[in-house]
Amino acid sequence: MTQTNDKAPMMRMNGLGNKILVIDMRGRQDKVTPQAAIRLNAHPDTAFDQIMALYDPRDDAPDGWIDILNSDGSMAQACGNGTRCVVDYLNAASGQTRFAFRTIAGSLLAERHGDGLISVDMGPPEFEWEKIPLAGPAADTKHIALAEPHEADPALQRFSAASMGNPHAVFFVPRDVDSYDILAFGPRYEHHPMFPERANISLAQVTSPSSLSLKTFERGAGLTLACGSAACAAAVSAARTGRTGRKVTVYLPAGALEIDWREDNDHVVMTGPAVLEWRGAVEPATGEWERL
Numbered sequence: 001m002t003q004t005n006d007k008a009p010m011m012r013m014n015g016l017g018n019k020i021l022v023i024d025m026r027g028r029q030d031k032v033t034p035q036a037a038i039r040l041n042a043h044p045d046t047a048f049d050q051i052m053a054l055y056d057p058r059d060d061a062p063d064g065w066i067d068i069l070n071s072d073g074s075m076a077q078a079c080g081n082g083t084r085c086v087v088d089y090l091n092a093a094s095g096q097t098r099f100a101f102r103t104i105a106g107s108l109l110a111e112r113h114g115d116g117l118i119s120v121d122m123g124p125p126e127f128e129w130e131k132i133p134l135a136g137p138a139a140d141t142k143h144i145a146l147a148e149p150h151e152a153d154p155a156l157q158r159f160s161a162a163s164m165g166n167p168h169a170v171f172f173v174p175r176d177v178d179s180y181d182i183l184a185f186g187p188r189y190e191h192h193p194m195f196p197e198r199a200n201i202s203l204a205q206v207t208s209p210s211s212l213s214l215k216t217f218e219r220g221a222g223l224t225l226a227c228g229s230a231a232c233a234a235a236v237s238a239a240r241t242g243r244t245g246r247k248v249t250v251y252l253p254a255g256a257l258e259i260d261w262r263e264d265n266d267h268v269v270m271t272g273p274a275v276l277e278w279r280g281a282v283e284p285a286t287g288e289w290e291r292l
């Protein structure tokens with residue numbers, strides 16, 4: 001199949017189970033539209049959790065500006081698993097190992113290591129209620145009682161809130177995360193009035209002072225197999241509530257992410273894999289696509 005001139009390269013990638021489409025928009029004037037995202041998500045071969053649309057480098061983004069689109073067409077401020085996919089794509093083309101990108105939430109530094117794993121510096125977490133954001137003041141965002149909880153289980157009535165550029169609510173649960181029906185309450189919690197910009201809803205079970213398992217109902221994407229920024233939010237929430245140290249392994253259905261909340265600069269560094277599944281091309285306005 002031949003790529004037509006108006007289509008942009010599109011890579012189907014896998015960020016530890018997070019379904020990612022990297023669309024290379026460098027050298028173009030147009031944008032990936034929400035309509036294109038919704039059309040791509042409607043087809044089983046291109047259904048995705050996030051699109052990472054890579055635009056031209058600028059002074060403050062030497063390796064490119066990244067727009068992140070959720071599968072419902074909304075924009076996200078951060079996507080850790082998708083950022084690793086962009087790094088893997090660029091590294092395969094040029095051999096470059098260190099990258100500096102920018103998103104609507106700020107700069108993102110990343111590095112591909114010799115073993116193929118990729119680290120992304122997700123920046124410092126934010127815990128102030130206005131910055132997460134929550135709808136109203138919360139004196140202590142470590143422990144927040146959910147107003148009008150949708151579940152009777154006390155573990156599903158209290159959460160820790162954090163922003164990793166995007167909003168997260170982490171519910172620490174005493175049992176295996178798979179023993180909870182997150183699909184039953186995740187959509188309602190995502191849209192709860194306490195979260196004016198909606199929120200990514202995670203269940204976290206602490207399994208040791210240096211490990212936890214995680215399940216996330218993502219804002220704008222629903223239940224996913226992995227969410228890198230949620231892994232960071234869960235790790236910092238576990239550390240600041242005294243449940244773990246600042247370095248943890250976060251276990252997800254498709255593997256593990258290493259999270260290091262650094263003492264020296266307060267940044268959260270996430271390390272994990274990224275895999276290319278296939279290459280294609282897409283027309284960014286309409287979402288018309290082909291596999292190459």
Ligand SMILES: N[C@@H](CCC[C@H](N)C(=O)O)C(=O)O
Pocket residue numbers: 018049050070075076077078079080081082166167200218219220221226227228229230
């Ligand atoms: N899967 C991503 C997070 C994507 C963004 C999220 N759904 C949002 O809208 O905030 C990750 O790996 O971080």
